[in-house]
Amino acid sequence: MSLDAWIALSVACAVFPLMALTRLGPDMVLMGALVVLLSLGVIDAEQALGGFSNSGLFTVAFLYILVASLRDTGGIDLIIRHVLGRPSGERHALSRLVWPVTAVSGLLNNTPVVATFIPAVISWGRRFSIAPQLLLMPLSFASILGGTVTLMGTSTNLVVHSLMQERFPDLHLGLFEIAWVGVPMALVGVVYLLVVTPRLLSRRPGSExxxxxxxxxxxxxxxxxxxxxxxxxxxxxxxxxxxxxxxxxxxxxxxxxxxxxxxxxxxxxxxxxxxxxxxxxxxxxxxxxxxxxxxxxxxxxxxxxERRLVEAVVSDQCQFIGQKIRDGHFRTLYGAAVLAVCRGGRRVAGSLGQIRLQPSDVLLLEARPAFIERHRQSQDFLLISQVNGQARPAFDRALRAWAILATVVVLASTGLMSMMNAAMLGATAALLSGCVSVRSARRGMDTQVLLTIAASFGLGAALQTSGAADVVARGLLSVVGDSPWALLVGTYCVVALLTSLVTNNAAAVITFPIAMAGAESLGVNPLPYVVVVMFAASASFLTPIGYQTNLMVMGPGGYRVQDYLKLGGPLNLLTAVVVLVLTPFFWPF
Incomplete structure (x- = not known):
């Protein structure tokens, strides 16, 4: 193995523990990896910056604008208001929640979907005396399941699809083609949630x-x-x-x-x-x-x-993690006073000034109106919601926003336009029609996710061009033998494990060249391995840190790590079985 291959492999191995065990953001870790690889000459400037010109990255950015238009016009609220209704019991409430969330997440990025649903679901559950523990984790899991049904349901699918097109120009996946596996996986997952959730999740008081x-x-x-x-x-x-x-x-x-x-x-x-x-x-x-x-x-x-009461969920990137609220001068930095802290669904003992903040703590803050706009996209907070009301959305434009999204879906699915061109046209239409303002569109873009995706491409290119991916693939083949199906299982397990520890986009992009090198070594069709990387990267139900929506619901739902293992562990196994059985059937080796 060449020196460049050793360096690329060492950097890749260092990236995963840094993202999993430190408070450094994944975007910063991967950008640092790019700097190291570029400085040592493993990749050139064109390879390092190639991710920033990738069509998948721009598609994700344009889709963020479409989601912002639905949020600002109350398009998602329209669904919440008409679908949730009056449940007759806990299972009925779960059913009324998870089915529409799964469907909507197939067309929209699931992070803003969950952010929109959380306050509405908490209020809805309180009205009908349903514990938040029975609703919020299924909300997150249903959004993840729904995101696997189409290419545009999650940024990971779009990114992996663009990688496939760059490496194999002759291969193509339609917008709804992965639904052959995604729909059965979502159906099995939703039925599991409806049957098992009331039995496995205890009823503890949530933050509300x-x-x-x-x-x-x-x-x-x-x-x-x-x-x-x-x-x-x-x-x-x-x-x-x-x-x-x-x-x-x-x-x-x-x-x-x-x-x-x-x-x-x-x-x-x-x-x-x-x-x-x-x-x-x-x-x-x-x-x-x-x-x-x-x-x-x-x-x-x-x-x-004169003031606003705001609930904010602390991110693991918050600079006050481990510090006392009083010693950290929280009020001076953020212009907000902490009124209460909730951890794991319970009040934290002791005076507020002596509490040391931890990730997923839910804070009740007293702040001026500008606080929400200033910190909505801050890395210090996962979710900020105004307790005492928000600006009323432009409901009269909600149907217009949904019509624009439907047009994008039709253009992309029929092949009249590429996914990126359709998303770009839709984003432009949303801006020109007044469904979203330029400021709101800019605010709606998750820059951390976009930077993570772009930087991941550079690291993936280093593994591929240096020959490190081929070496790792040969090592994987020596374990699984010359069986294409065994390589498929091994690929799924590796990606699913990594996505439980780091971001799903990084796990997918870095393991993609290794999986493709293994498929080429066996001389088999790479398409089933592309599909498995997509699904394995999204199937993150084991830990709260594996997927952003899981961490978003942890504090408001009063969950503990073992709750994710209890409900998410069997779900991970079920989805793995569905994907590994059906993928070779629809995309033979």
């Missing part, structure tokens, strides 16, 4: 229960004189059994009704005074027929105008 009644607000609302609540009783208006809210009194024409009975009829212009939590206030503002009080400055307006 830990924060319940942390502060109680006086909330004033006015009955819209032109709204549907006029002349209806309190009971008929649905104001008697609101979650986290209690109707204290009604102010009407200068008089106060202090004892409000269920038969009290509402009049236009009535001022209703509630006591309740911020979550209850959000539900109250979304009720048709009520509007914020306009007589003077209400307590609600003062609280909402």
């Amino acid at each position: 229960e830990a924060f319940a009644n942390l502060r109680e607000f006086t909330i004033e609302m006015e009955v819209d004189p032109q709204g549907p609540l006029v002349d209806r009783t309190v009971e008929e208006a649905g104001l008697r059994h609101l979650s986290g809210l209690f109707l204290v009194e009604i102010e009407r024409g200068g008089n106060v009704v202090s004892v409000v009975g269920p038969g009290e009829r509402l009049k236009g212009g009535d001022h209703l005074v509630f006591a309740g939590t911020t979550e209850g206030a959000v539900e109250l503002q979304q009720m048709r027929g009520l509007r914020p009080s306009r007589l003077g400055e209400s307590h609600l307006e003062k609280e909402f105008r």
